[in-house]
Amino acid sequence: MNHLKKGEFYGQTNQTIHLDGLTLTDTVYTQPKVDWHYHEHAYFTFILEGNVIEGNKKEVYHCPAGTLLFHHWQDAHYNIKPEGFTRGFHVEIEKSWVDGLFLKADNIQGNMNLSDPALKLLMYKIFTETKIQDPTSPLSIQGLLLDVLSQMAEGRQSLLHKNPSWVATINEILNDQFADNLTLGFLSETLSIHPVHLSRDFSKYFHCTFGEYIRKLKVQKSLSLLSDKRKQLTDIAFECGFADQSHFIRCFKQINGMNPSAYRKILFG
Template identity: 90%
Template structure:
Protein backbone atom coordinates (compact mmCIF):
# COMPACT_ATOMS: atom_id res chain seq x y z
CA UNK A 1 0.00 0.00 0.00
CA UNK A 2 1.35 3.42 -0.95
CA UNK A 3 2.36 5.79 1.83
CA UNK A 4 2.23 9.48 0.84
CA UNK A 5 4.56 11.95 2.53
CA UNK A 6 3.85 15.57 3.41
CA UNK A 7 2.52 17.56 0.46
CA UNK A 8 2.07 14.49 -1.74
CA UNK A 9 -1.30 14.00 -3.47
CA UNK A 10 -2.23 12.19 -6.65
CA UNK A 11 -2.82 14.72 -9.42
CA UNK A 12 -1.52 18.06 -10.62
CA UNK A 13 -0.54 20.47 -7.85
CA UNK A 14 -1.53 24.08 -8.50
CA UNK A 15 -0.20 25.53 -5.26
CA UNK A 16 1.52 24.33 -2.08
CA UNK A 17 1.94 26.49 1.02
CA UNK A 18 4.10 25.36 3.95
CA UNK A 19 3.41 26.90 7.34
CA UNK A 20 4.72 25.80 10.73
CA UNK A 21 3.23 22.30 11.11
CA UNK A 22 0.71 22.81 8.27
CA UNK A 23 0.81 22.10 4.54
CA UNK A 24 -1.93 23.45 2.26
CA UNK A 25 -2.27 22.04 -1.25
CA UNK A 26 -4.54 23.00 -4.17
CA UNK A 27 -4.70 19.93 -6.43
CA UNK A 28 -6.44 18.95 -9.66
CA UNK A 29 -7.44 15.26 -9.64
CA UNK A 30 -6.15 13.69 -12.84
CA UNK A 31 -6.27 9.92 -12.24
CA UNK A 32 -9.56 8.03 -12.79
CA UNK A 33 -8.73 5.69 -9.89
CA UNK A 34 -6.25 5.77 -7.02
CA UNK A 35 -5.82 2.47 -5.21
CA UNK A 36 -5.65 2.02 -1.43
CA UNK A 37 -3.17 4.41 0.18
CA UNK A 38 -2.64 6.45 3.31
CA UNK A 39 -1.03 9.75 4.25
CA UNK A 40 1.67 10.54 6.76
CA UNK A 41 -0.33 13.25 8.51
CA UNK A 42 -3.94 13.97 9.45
CA UNK A 43 -5.60 16.19 6.86
CA UNK A 44 -8.76 17.80 5.54
CA UNK A 45 -9.97 17.24 1.98
CA UNK A 46 -12.25 19.95 0.61
CA UNK A 47 -13.72 19.49 -2.86
CA UNK A 48 -13.75 22.83 -4.69
CA UNK A 49 -14.97 21.64 -8.10
CA UNK A 50 -16.28 18.45 -9.65
CA UNK A 51 -16.88 15.07 -8.01
CA UNK A 52 -14.79 12.33 -6.42
CA UNK A 53 -15.79 9.04 -4.79
CA UNK A 54 -13.82 8.05 -1.72
CA UNK A 55 -13.97 4.71 0.07
CA UNK A 56 -12.50 3.58 3.37
CA UNK A 57 -12.83 0.47 5.53
CA UNK A 58 -16.29 1.44 6.76
CA UNK A 59 -18.11 3.38 4.02
CA UNK A 60 -18.05 5.09 0.64
CA UNK A 61 -18.58 8.84 0.17
CA UNK A 62 -19.82 10.55 -3.00
CA UNK A 63 -18.13 13.92 -2.75
CA UNK A 64 -19.42 16.76 -4.95
CA UNK A 65 -18.15 20.33 -4.68
CA UNK A 66 -18.53 21.56 -1.11
CA UNK A 67 -17.76 18.20 0.52
CA UNK A 68 -15.46 18.40 3.55
CA UNK A 69 -13.71 15.28 4.88
CA UNK A 70 -11.29 14.83 7.77
CA UNK A 71 -8.80 11.94 7.72
CA UNK A 72 -6.88 10.80 10.75
CA UNK A 73 -3.20 10.03 10.14
CA UNK A 74 -2.48 6.76 8.40
CA UNK A 75 -6.11 5.83 7.77
CA UNK A 76 -6.28 3.97 4.45
CA UNK A 77 -8.70 4.91 1.65
CA UNK A 78 -9.08 4.88 -2.14
CA UNK A 79 -10.43 7.39 -4.70
CA UNK A 80 -12.40 7.17 -7.93
CA UNK A 81 -12.80 10.23 -10.17
CA UNK A 82 -15.72 10.18 -12.63
CA UNK A 83 -15.33 11.97 -15.96
CA UNK A 84 -14.95 15.73 -15.70
CA UNK A 85 -12.78 18.30 -13.94
CA UNK A 86 -12.24 17.80 -10.20
CA UNK A 87 -10.25 20.04 -7.90
CA UNK A 88 -9.52 19.57 -4.21
CA UNK A 89 -8.01 21.65 -1.41
CA UNK A 90 -6.06 19.80 1.29
CA UNK A 91 -4.82 20.93 4.69
CA UNK A 92 -2.30 18.58 6.31
CA UNK A 93 -1.73 18.87 10.05
CA UNK A 94 1.38 17.41 11.66
CA UNK A 95 0.96 15.78 15.07
CA UNK A 96 3.36 18.19 16.87
CA UNK A 97 1.04 21.02 15.78
CA UNK A 98 -1.77 19.39 17.77
CA UNK A 99 0.52 18.76 20.74
CA UNK A 100 2.06 22.25 20.80
CA UNK A 101 -1.38 23.83 20.84
CA UNK A 102 -2.67 21.46 23.52
CA UNK A 103 -5.16 19.78 21.21
CA UNK A 104 -5.88 16.10 21.58
CA UNK A 105 -5.68 15.11 17.93
CA UNK A 106 -5.96 11.44 18.83
CA UNK A 107 -9.64 12.01 19.73
CA UNK A 108 -10.50 12.72 16.09
CA UNK A 109 -10.37 9.16 14.82
CA UNK A 110 -11.03 7.66 11.40
CA UNK A 111 -12.45 9.33 8.30
CA UNK A 112 -15.20 11.86 8.99
CA UNK A 113 -17.65 13.39 6.51
CA UNK A 114 -18.25 16.83 8.02
CA UNK A 115 -21.76 18.10 7.27
CA UNK A 116 -21.87 21.11 9.61
CA UNK A 117 -22.19 24.21 7.35
CA UNK A 118 -20.28 26.31 9.89
CA UNK A 119 -17.22 24.07 9.47
CA UNK A 120 -17.46 24.23 5.68
CA UNK A 121 -17.70 28.02 5.75
CA UNK A 122 -14.59 28.15 7.93
CA UNK A 123 -12.70 25.96 5.46
CA UNK A 124 -13.69 28.34 2.66
CA UNK A 125 -12.06 31.09 4.76
CA UNK A 126 -8.85 29.04 4.97
CA UNK A 127 -8.87 28.55 1.20
CA UNK A 128 -9.50 32.26 0.61
CA UNK A 129 -6.55 33.19 2.83
CA UNK A 130 -4.23 31.06 0.66
CA UNK A 131 -5.15 33.25 -2.30
CA UNK A 132 -4.82 36.54 -0.40
CA UNK A 133 -1.44 35.64 1.16
CA UNK A 134 -0.63 38.82 3.04
CA UNK A 135 1.30 39.20 6.31
CA UNK A 136 -1.70 38.15 8.42
CA UNK A 137 -2.73 35.08 6.41
CA UNK A 138 -0.64 32.59 8.40
CA UNK A 139 -2.08 33.76 11.71
CA UNK A 140 -5.60 33.80 10.27
CA UNK A 141 -5.28 30.25 8.85
CA UNK A 142 -4.04 28.82 12.14
CA UNK A 143 -6.79 30.59 14.08
CA UNK A 144 -9.53 29.32 11.76
CA UNK A 145 -8.20 25.74 11.88
CA UNK A 146 -8.07 25.82 15.68
CA UNK A 147 -11.67 27.02 15.68
CA UNK A 148 -12.69 24.17 13.36
CA UNK A 149 -10.92 21.47 15.36
CA UNK A 150 -12.30 22.80 18.61
CA UNK A 151 -15.85 22.66 17.20
CA UNK A 152 -15.22 19.12 15.95
CA UNK A 153 -13.96 18.02 19.37
CA UNK A 154 -16.94 19.63 21.09
CA UNK A 155 -19.25 17.94 18.60
CA UNK A 156 -17.79 14.55 19.49
CA UNK A 157 -18.78 15.10 23.11
CA UNK A 158 -22.42 15.51 22.17
CA UNK A 159 -22.77 12.63 19.73
CA UNK A 160 -25.20 9.78 20.27
CA UNK A 161 -27.28 9.30 23.39
CA UNK A 162 -26.35 12.71 24.83
CA UNK A 163 -28.42 14.43 22.15
CA UNK A 164 -32.20 14.07 22.01
CA UNK A 165 -33.37 12.27 18.88
CA UNK A 166 -34.99 15.38 17.40
CA UNK A 167 -31.58 17.07 16.96
CA UNK A 168 -30.48 14.66 14.22
CA UNK A 169 -33.95 14.71 12.65
CA UNK A 170 -34.21 18.48 12.42
CA UNK A 171 -30.67 18.70 11.07
CA UNK A 172 -31.64 16.28 8.30
CA UNK A 173 -34.81 18.26 7.50
CA UNK A 174 -32.98 21.59 7.37
CA UNK A 175 -30.17 20.23 5.19
CA UNK A 176 -32.66 18.67 2.76
CA UNK A 177 -35.23 21.48 2.65
CA UNK A 178 -33.35 24.70 3.42
CA UNK A 179 -34.58 26.29 0.18
CA UNK A 180 -38.23 25.72 1.18
CA UNK A 181 -40.30 28.19 3.14
CA UNK A 182 -40.07 26.26 6.42
CA UNK A 183 -42.16 27.35 9.40
CA UNK A 184 -41.83 26.69 13.11
CA UNK A 185 -45.28 25.11 13.03
CA UNK A 186 -44.29 22.62 10.32
CA UNK A 187 -41.08 21.66 12.14
CA UNK A 188 -42.86 21.36 15.46
CA UNK A 189 -45.58 19.13 14.01
CA UNK A 190 -43.09 17.00 12.06
CA UNK A 191 -40.93 16.42 15.14
CA UNK A 192 -43.84 16.21 17.62
CA UNK A 193 -42.23 18.86 19.81
CA UNK A 194 -43.88 21.97 21.21
CA UNK A 195 -42.74 25.05 19.24
CA UNK A 196 -41.66 26.86 22.43
CA UNK A 197 -39.44 23.95 23.42
CA UNK A 198 -38.06 23.62 19.89
CA UNK A 199 -37.24 27.30 19.43
CA UNK A 200 -35.75 27.55 22.93
CA UNK A 201 -33.47 24.52 22.63
CA UNK A 202 -32.39 24.81 18.97
CA UNK A 203 -29.59 27.27 19.72
CA UNK A 204 -28.40 25.04 22.58
CA UNK A 205 -27.44 22.31 20.11
CA UNK A 206 -26.66 24.34 16.98
CA UNK A 207 -25.04 27.44 18.56
CA UNK A 208 -27.18 29.80 16.48
CA UNK A 209 -30.81 30.62 15.70
CA UNK A 210 -32.99 28.90 13.06
CA UNK A 211 -32.54 31.82 10.68
CA UNK A 212 -28.77 31.96 11.08
CA UNK A 213 -28.42 28.22 10.50
CA UNK A 214 -30.55 28.24 7.34
CA UNK A 215 -28.67 31.26 5.97
CA UNK A 216 -25.39 29.38 6.55
CA UNK A 217 -26.77 26.39 4.64
CA UNK A 218 -27.81 28.62 1.74
CA UNK A 219 -24.48 30.42 1.55
CA UNK A 220 -22.53 27.17 1.91
CA UNK A 221 -24.51 25.73 -1.01
CA UNK A 222 -23.85 28.83 -3.08
CA UNK A 223 -20.10 28.50 -2.55
CA UNK A 224 -20.10 25.09 -4.21
CA UNK A 225 -22.18 26.42 -7.14
CA UNK A 226 -19.88 29.39 -7.70
CA UNK A 227 -17.27 26.94 -9.01
CA UNK A 228 -19.47 26.46 -12.10
CA UNK A 229 -18.51 29.35 -14.37
CA UNK A 230 -21.60 28.77 -16.51
CA UNK A 231 -24.00 29.75 -13.72
CA UNK A 232 -25.04 33.38 -13.35
CA UNK A 233 -25.23 34.86 -9.87
CA UNK A 234 -28.98 35.30 -10.29
CA UNK A 235 -29.38 31.58 -11.03
CA UNK A 236 -27.30 30.65 -7.99
CA UNK A 237 -29.32 32.97 -5.77
CA UNK A 238 -32.64 31.36 -6.74
CA UNK A 239 -31.22 27.82 -6.63
CA UNK A 240 -30.09 28.41 -3.05
CA UNK A 241 -33.44 29.79 -1.93
CA UNK A 242 -32.69 33.52 -1.83
CA UNK A 243 -35.45 35.94 -2.83
CA UNK A 244 -33.18 37.78 -5.28
CA UNK A 245 -29.54 38.44 -6.11
CA UNK A 246 -29.24 41.45 -3.80
CA UNK A 247 -30.42 39.38 -0.82
CA UNK A 248 -27.96 36.67 -1.80
CA UNK A 249 -25.08 39.15 -2.07
CA UNK A 250 -25.94 40.74 1.28
CA UNK A 251 -26.05 37.41 3.16
CA UNK A 252 -22.95 36.11 1.40
CA UNK A 253 -20.94 39.21 2.27
CA UNK A 254 -22.15 39.17 5.87
CA UNK A 255 -20.90 35.58 6.35
CA UNK A 256 -17.79 35.58 4.13
CA UNK A 257 -16.65 39.18 4.24
CA UNK A 258 -16.71 39.56 0.45
CA UNK A 259 -19.19 39.51 -2.43
CA UNK A 260 -19.96 36.34 -4.42
CA UNK A 261 -18.32 37.85 -7.52
CA UNK A 262 -15.11 38.60 -5.61
CA UNK A 263 -15.04 35.07 -4.20
CA UNK A 264 -15.45 33.67 -7.71
CA UNK A 265 -12.42 35.73 -8.86
CA UNK A 266 -10.35 34.29 -5.99
CA UNK A 267 -11.49 30.74 -6.75
CA UNK A 268 -10.15 30.94 -10.31
CA UNK A 269 -7.14 33.11 -9.49
Protein backbone atom coordinates in the same frame (compact mmCIF):
# COMPACT_ATOMS: atom_id res chain seq x y z
CA MET B 1 0.08 0.02 -0.14
CA ASN B 2 1.39 3.44 -1.15
CA HIS B 3 2.45 5.84 1.59
CA LEU B 4 2.27 9.53 0.65
CA LYS B 5 4.60 12.00 2.35
CA LYS B 6 3.83 15.56 3.37
CA GLY B 7 2.43 17.62 0.51
CA GLU B 8 1.99 14.63 -1.80
CA PHE B 9 -1.37 14.08 -3.51
CA TYR B 10 -2.29 12.27 -6.71
CA GLY B 11 -2.75 14.85 -9.44
CA GLN B 12 -1.36 18.22 -10.45
CA THR B 13 -0.72 20.48 -7.47
CA ASN B 14 -1.24 24.14 -8.34
CA GLN B 15 -0.11 25.60 -5.03
CA THR B 16 1.62 24.42 -1.86
CA ILE B 17 1.95 26.52 1.29
CA HIS B 18 4.10 25.36 4.19
CA LEU B 19 3.45 26.81 7.63
CA ASP B 20 4.84 25.60 10.94
CA GLY B 21 3.33 22.11 11.19
CA LEU B 22 0.75 22.71 8.46
CA THR B 23 0.82 22.10 4.71
CA LEU B 24 -1.90 23.45 2.42
CA THR B 25 -2.25 22.30 -1.18
CA ASP B 26 -4.55 23.15 -4.09
CA THR B 27 -4.64 20.10 -6.36
CA VAL B 28 -6.37 19.13 -9.61
CA TYR B 29 -7.18 15.40 -9.59
CA THR B 30 -6.06 13.81 -12.85
CA GLN B 31 -6.19 10.05 -12.24
CA PRO B 32 -9.47 8.18 -12.82
CA LYS B 33 -8.68 5.78 -9.98
CA VAL B 34 -6.23 5.83 -7.08
CA ASP B 35 -5.73 2.50 -5.33
CA TRP B 36 -5.55 2.02 -1.55
CA HIS B 37 -3.07 4.39 0.06
CA TYR B 38 -2.53 6.44 3.19
CA HIS B 39 -0.92 9.75 4.10
CA GLU B 40 1.78 10.52 6.60
CA HIS B 41 -0.27 13.15 8.42
CA ALA B 42 -3.87 13.81 9.30
CA TYR B 43 -5.55 16.09 6.78
CA PHE B 44 -8.74 17.66 5.49
CA THR B 45 -9.91 17.27 1.90
CA PHE B 46 -12.26 19.99 0.66
CA ILE B 47 -13.72 19.50 -2.84
CA LEU B 48 -13.72 22.87 -4.62
CA GLU B 49 -14.86 21.77 -8.08
CA GLY B 50 -16.22 18.60 -9.67
CA ASN B 51 -16.73 15.42 -7.68
CA VAL B 52 -14.92 12.33 -6.48
CA ILE B 53 -15.76 9.03 -4.79
CA GLU B 54 -13.76 8.02 -1.74
CA GLY B 55 -13.88 4.71 0.09
CA ASN B 56 -12.33 3.55 3.34
CA LYS B 57 -12.69 0.38 5.41
CA LYS B 58 -16.10 1.45 6.75
CA GLU B 59 -17.85 3.70 4.21
CA VAL B 60 -17.96 5.04 0.67
CA TYR B 61 -18.48 8.78 0.19
CA HIS B 62 -19.83 10.45 -2.96
CA CYS B 63 -18.22 13.88 -2.79
CA PRO B 64 -19.52 16.76 -4.93
CA ALA B 65 -18.16 20.31 -4.67
CA GLY B 66 -18.51 21.54 -1.10
CA THR B 67 -17.75 18.16 0.52
CA LEU B 68 -15.43 18.29 3.53
CA LEU B 69 -13.64 15.11 4.65
CA PHE B 70 -11.25 14.53 7.53
CA HIS B 71 -8.66 11.74 7.48
CA HIS B 72 -6.82 10.68 10.61
CA TRP B 73 -3.14 9.74 10.66
CA GLN B 74 -2.38 6.84 8.31
CA ASP B 75 -6.02 5.87 7.65
CA ALA B 76 -6.15 3.94 4.36
CA HIS B 77 -8.59 4.88 1.57
CA TYR B 78 -9.02 4.84 -2.20
CA ASN B 79 -10.43 7.34 -4.73
CA ILE B 80 -12.39 7.18 -7.97
CA LYS B 81 -12.76 10.30 -10.12
CA PRO B 82 -15.73 10.42 -12.52
CA GLU B 83 -15.27 12.16 -15.85
CA GLY B 84 -14.78 15.91 -15.71
CA PHE B 85 -12.63 18.44 -13.90
CA THR B 86 -12.12 17.89 -10.16
CA ARG B 87 -10.15 20.08 -7.79
CA GLY B 88 -9.44 19.61 -4.11
CA PHE B 89 -8.00 21.74 -1.31
CA HIS B 90 -6.05 19.94 1.43
CA VAL B 91 -4.91 20.98 4.88
CA GLU B 92 -2.35 18.60 6.38
CA ILE B 93 -1.78 18.70 10.13
CA GLU B 94 1.36 17.34 11.71
CA LYS B 95 0.95 15.75 15.12
CA SER B 96 3.56 18.11 16.55
CA TRP B 97 1.28 21.05 15.67
CA VAL B 98 -1.63 19.47 17.55
CA ASP B 99 0.52 18.53 20.53
CA GLY B 100 2.11 21.98 20.64
CA LEU B 101 -1.30 23.57 21.08
CA PHE B 102 -2.28 21.09 23.80
CA LEU B 103 -5.16 19.72 21.75
CA LYS B 104 -6.49 16.22 22.34
CA ALA B 105 -5.81 14.26 19.17
CA ASP B 106 -8.18 11.47 20.25
CA ASN B 107 -11.10 13.89 19.85
CA ILE B 108 -10.65 13.89 16.07
CA GLN B 109 -9.89 10.27 15.23
CA GLY B 110 -11.06 8.37 12.18
CA ASN B 111 -12.31 9.27 8.71
CA MET B 112 -15.26 11.65 8.73
CA ASN B 113 -17.58 13.27 6.21
CA LEU B 114 -18.27 16.63 7.89
CA SER B 115 -21.69 18.09 7.09
CA ASP B 116 -21.77 20.99 9.58
CA PRO B 117 -22.13 24.18 7.49
CA ALA B 118 -20.13 26.16 10.06
CA LEU B 119 -17.10 23.91 9.48
CA LYS B 120 -17.40 24.20 5.71
CA LEU B 121 -17.67 27.98 5.86
CA LEU B 122 -14.50 28.08 7.98
CA MET B 123 -12.72 25.88 5.43
CA TYR B 124 -13.75 28.22 2.60
CA LYS B 125 -12.21 31.07 4.62
CA ILE B 126 -8.98 29.12 5.03
CA PHE B 127 -8.87 28.51 1.28
CA THR B 128 -9.49 32.20 0.62
CA GLU B 129 -6.61 33.15 2.92
CA THR B 130 -4.24 30.98 0.86
CA LYS B 131 -5.08 33.11 -2.17
CA ILE B 132 -4.88 36.48 -0.38
CA GLN B 133 -1.46 35.64 1.13
CA ASP B 134 -0.81 38.88 2.97
CA PRO B 135 1.36 39.08 6.14
CA THR B 136 -1.58 38.21 8.40
CA SER B 137 -2.69 35.14 6.41
CA PRO B 138 -0.59 32.55 8.35
CA LEU B 139 -2.02 33.72 11.68
CA SER B 140 -5.53 33.82 10.22
CA ILE B 141 -5.19 30.30 8.77
CA GLN B 142 -4.02 28.86 12.07
CA GLY B 143 -6.80 30.60 13.99
CA LEU B 144 -9.47 29.39 11.57
CA LEU B 145 -8.13 25.84 11.68
CA LEU B 146 -8.22 25.88 15.47
CA ASP B 147 -11.88 26.91 15.23
CA VAL B 148 -12.53 23.93 12.94
CA LEU B 149 -10.83 21.45 15.26
CA SER B 150 -12.49 22.92 18.34
CA GLN B 151 -15.96 22.65 16.81
CA MET B 152 -15.24 19.09 15.66
CA ALA B 153 -14.26 18.16 19.22
CA GLU B 154 -17.42 19.78 20.59
CA GLY B 155 -19.49 17.83 18.09
CA ARG B 156 -17.86 14.57 19.13
CA GLN B 157 -18.55 15.31 22.80
CA SER B 158 -22.22 15.99 21.92
CA LEU B 159 -22.45 12.58 20.26
CA LEU B 160 -20.91 10.94 23.30
CA HIS B 161 -23.53 12.60 25.50
CA LYS B 162 -26.30 11.43 23.14
CA ASN B 163 -28.27 14.41 21.90
CA PRO B 164 -32.06 14.00 21.75
CA SER B 165 -33.17 12.14 18.61
CA TRP B 166 -34.95 15.23 17.24
CA VAL B 167 -31.60 17.04 16.86
CA ALA B 168 -30.45 14.68 14.09
CA THR B 169 -33.93 14.71 12.53
CA ILE B 170 -34.25 18.48 12.32
CA ASN B 171 -30.70 18.77 11.01
CA GLU B 172 -31.60 16.36 8.21
CA ILE B 173 -34.77 18.32 7.41
CA LEU B 174 -32.97 21.66 7.32
CA ASN B 175 -30.13 20.33 5.17
CA ASP B 176 -32.60 18.81 2.69
CA GLN B 177 -35.14 21.64 2.60
CA PHE B 178 -33.26 24.84 3.46
CA ALA B 179 -34.33 26.42 0.16
CA ASP B 180 -38.03 25.95 1.05
CA ASN B 181 -40.10 28.34 3.14
CA LEU B 182 -39.99 26.31 6.32
CA THR B 183 -42.10 27.42 9.27
CA LEU B 184 -41.78 26.81 12.99
CA GLY B 185 -45.27 25.30 12.93
CA PHE B 186 -44.29 22.75 10.28
CA LEU B 187 -41.11 21.77 12.12
CA SER B 188 -42.91 21.58 15.45
CA GLU B 189 -45.63 19.35 14.04
CA THR B 190 -43.15 17.13 12.20
CA LEU B 191 -41.06 16.60 15.32
CA SER B 192 -43.99 16.53 17.76
CA ILE B 193 -42.32 19.20 19.90
CA HIS B 194 -43.96 22.37 21.20
CA PRO B 195 -42.79 25.42 19.19
CA VAL B 196 -41.58 27.22 22.32
CA HIS B 197 -39.40 24.29 23.39
CA LEU B 198 -38.14 23.72 19.85
CA SER B 199 -37.16 27.36 19.37
CA ARG B 200 -35.47 27.54 22.77
CA ASP B 201 -33.60 24.24 22.54
CA PHE B 202 -32.48 24.66 18.92
CA SER B 203 -29.92 27.30 19.93
CA LYS B 204 -28.69 25.03 22.73
CA TYR B 205 -27.66 22.29 20.29
CA PHE B 206 -26.83 24.29 17.15
CA HIS B 207 -25.27 27.36 18.83
CA CYS B 208 -27.23 29.78 16.66
CA THR B 209 -30.83 30.67 15.78
CA PHE B 210 -32.97 28.98 13.13
CA GLY B 211 -32.45 31.91 10.78
CA GLU B 212 -28.69 31.98 11.21
CA TYR B 213 -28.37 28.25 10.62
CA ILE B 214 -30.50 28.28 7.46
CA ARG B 215 -28.55 31.26 6.08
CA LYS B 216 -25.32 29.34 6.67
CA LEU B 217 -26.75 26.37 4.74
CA LYS B 218 -27.80 28.62 1.86
CA VAL B 219 -24.44 30.38 1.65
CA GLN B 220 -22.57 27.08 1.95
CA LYS B 221 -24.57 25.71 -0.98
CA SER B 222 -23.94 28.87 -3.01
CA LEU B 223 -20.19 28.51 -2.50
CA SER B 224 -20.23 25.07 -4.09
CA LEU B 225 -22.39 26.32 -6.98
CA LEU B 226 -20.05 29.25 -7.66
CA SER B 227 -17.51 26.68 -8.87
CA ASP B 228 -19.74 26.10 -11.91
CA LYS B 229 -18.81 28.88 -14.34
CA ARG B 230 -21.99 28.33 -16.33
CA LYS B 231 -24.23 29.47 -13.48
CA GLN B 232 -25.19 33.13 -13.16
CA LEU B 233 -25.58 34.75 -9.74
CA THR B 234 -29.34 35.07 -10.24
CA ASP B 235 -29.60 31.32 -10.90
CA ILE B 236 -27.52 30.51 -7.82
CA ALA B 237 -29.60 32.84 -5.65
CA PHE B 238 -32.82 31.16 -6.78
CA GLU B 239 -31.43 27.63 -6.38
CA CYS B 240 -30.30 28.38 -2.83
CA GLY B 241 -33.65 29.83 -1.76
CA PHE B 242 -32.77 33.53 -1.59
CA ALA B 243 -35.55 36.00 -2.36
CA ASP B 244 -33.44 37.71 -5.05
CA GLN B 245 -29.85 38.35 -6.10
CA SER B 246 -29.40 41.39 -3.86
CA HIS B 247 -30.47 39.39 -0.80
CA PHE B 248 -28.04 36.64 -1.81
CA ILE B 249 -25.15 39.07 -2.20
CA ARG B 250 -25.91 40.79 1.11
CA CYS B 251 -26.11 37.52 3.05
CA PHE B 252 -23.03 36.08 1.33
CA LYS B 253 -20.96 39.16 2.16
CA GLN B 254 -22.14 39.19 5.77
CA ILE B 255 -20.89 35.63 6.29
CA ASN B 256 -17.79 35.59 4.06
CA GLY B 257 -16.65 39.21 4.16
CA MET B 258 -16.75 39.54 0.36
CA ASN B 259 -19.34 39.36 -2.39
CA PRO B 260 -19.86 36.25 -4.57
CA SER B 261 -18.10 37.75 -7.60
CA ALA B 262 -14.98 38.45 -5.54
CA TYR B 263 -14.92 34.88 -4.26
CA ARG B 264 -15.33 33.55 -7.80
CA LYS B 265 -12.27 35.55 -8.89
CA ILE B 266 -10.27 34.02 -6.03
CA LEU B 267 -11.48 30.52 -6.87
CA PHE B 268 -10.50 30.74 -10.54
CA GLY B 269 -7.40 32.87 -9.99
